[in-house]
Amino acid sequence: MRKTLLPTLIIISSILLLVRLFYLQIIDDTLKIKSENNAIKIKFDFPERGYIYDRNGKLLVANQPSYDIMVVPKEVKEIDTLEFCTILQITKEEFIEKIEKAKIYSPRLPSLFLPQLNKMEFAGFQEKIRKYTGFYIQKRSLREYQTKHGANIFGFITQVNDAIIKDNPYYKSGDLIGRQGVEEAYEEILRGVKGVKYILKDKHNREIGSYKEGKFDTIAKQGSDVTLSIDGELQKYGEELMVNKRGGIVAIEPSTGEILALVTAPSYDPALLVGRQRSKNYTKLYNDSIAKPLFDRGLLGEFPPGSPFKILTGLVGLQEGVIDPQTSFTCNHGFSYGRGAFMRCHCPGGVVQLNFGIYKSCNTYFANVYKRTIEKYKRPKDGVDVWSNHLKSFGLGKFMGYDLPPGRKGHIPTSKFYEHFYPNGGWRSTTIISNSIGQGEVSMTPIQLANMMATIANRGYYYTPHIIKTIKGKKIDSKYTTKHITTIDRRHFDPVVNGLFDVYNRGTAFGLGVDGLEICGKTGTAENFAKINGKRVQLEDHSEFVAFAPRIRPKIAIAVIVENGHFGNTWAGPIATLMIEKYLNKKITRTDLEKRMLEGNLNYQYRKLYPSKDSIHKPKLDKTDSIRMKLKSKKELEKDKKKEVEKKKVAENKK
Incomplete structure (x- = not known):
């Protein structure tokens, strides 16, 4: 049994290999038509990209016709290069450069030579295209914007580069791809699916009909429309x-x-x-x-959030139980801490509670709340980490996961961050007190x-x-339909909301x-x-x-x-x-x-x-801007007036 096992395995493997080779070479034509076969020409039919609408159904981005000049380098014969370049308004050097680039991609497959001709340019070239063997027109569609706004939202369409072609076999030289914004985020949905036609050629390189009667041809599928x-x-x-x-x-x-x-x-x-x-x-x-x-x-x-961050300082203080809405602190136009350090405050001062602290934006109140929050725990590092975790439950200090390509995390510091800068310890709540009012090491987008x-x-x-x-x-x-719940109990939000409402009423x-x-x-x-x-x-x-x-x-x-x-x-x-x-x-x-x-x-x-x-x-x-003038000091206005008077005098003297 053991003596026959090895020969049996070799025979079975050989038979399977021969069957597979026969199938690939005789029966299955898919590899043949995908290869650089001189007798088969591949034509792509590019679909329209999906339309983009706003939430009210208004069309924002549509399509317009465009024409690309494609080239198959091996088919290019002797042509009048000067006339060719004149029609397309390019230099001879550009012509040579584009041909050489196409040869590097493939001498037998079509490459993009010149993209995005408009109707006038296309009409001028089409009249003489018969004289330029190896070149042909590929119709595409480009974006047509129904608005002059929202460029950062839409992104744009550009040609694929070699790296994209290498990573994604769907794309070929000259193909277009979405970059930035919605065009990039929803590229696979918006682009649709290319159609492919395989055309048989004779020995004189003339098209004689569809390969295998169109058995392998596919129809282009338009991209899906999206509503933003x-x-x-x-x-x-x-x-x-x-x-x-x-x-x-x-x-x-x-x-x-x-x-x-x-x-x-x-x-x-x-x-x-x-x-x-x-x-x-x-x-x-x-x-x-x-x-x-x-x-x-x-x-x-990424900006320091400033006073809006005080809202979170108050919510964390309420959740940690270090304050309630009636807790009071005395503000003497600032918060004293450390060795003579002083954080100025522009609120009217006096006895301050949560509501007043919010609508008058009292630095002293929220510095005290932050100090109590950190000092609730034996070690500052524990207090900072508790504080940090509460804030991260609001989606801060991390990528939010929205559906647009660019993003920044902002920064919500943890104890590890401060241990790096204070390796010997010695830091405490007052060392990092600026965090309480959205300055310090805090940043948000x-x-x-x-x-x-x-x-x-x-x-x-x-x-x-x-x-x-x-x-x-x-x-x-x-x-995008999954609810994220913060670590702050619902009951703590109403007192804060009341304070935010009073910002408009009396703040x-x-x-x-x-x-x-x-x-x-x-x-x-x-x-x-x-x-x-x-x-x-x-x-x-x-x-x-x-x-x-x-x-x-x-x-x-x-x-x-x-x-x-x-x-x-x-x-x-x-x-x-x-x-x-x-x-x-x-x-x-x-x-x-x-x-x-x-x-x-x-x-x-x-x-x-x-x-x-x-x-x-x-x-x-x-200089005529009224807002700027209002923001200037009286001294600055007087200086400006003097300068204008001097200029007039100089002009009069010249006359």
């Missing part, structure tokens, strides 16, 4: 309010986690990244290191701030923020309210440092504001950050109020705020950062 959670009108309005400013706006529907608006400023017209000028325009946007229009501040900007407010609006839970609402014929990922946002709307909000002013000529310089503070409305059954939660905007109620607060009124009432009654925000210009602040550098969004000093 974005409100197109709200997005447009937000971008208009942020003209001549830098920062971000994120608005979320608390009951679903759907993103209603995602504004980054400055932005750009999405149509710039369509057509033959796409690469040139992208390079300009990418190289703009001053305004950074490709940098999505709503998702990637605007979308985290908006989600924080959505969580408070829901009294203790949130849904992962997402930009997809529906996909035609498919279900959205279940993670730091007094005067920003809208009749008939119950808005709960919190102003913020975050310190802002930057390196200029290698030195760390403190610049104008960032203006921040977070809010939700209505107070009962909230429909919108929002976070606004205006870089170098100073007080929260100067820029960010009015913008948040206008966005809320626009979404809930579909009209604006606070026309005074609207006029001030639409005409407001902070470019004079940004000129201080890069006074000599150039930018496609180069800030221009607007």
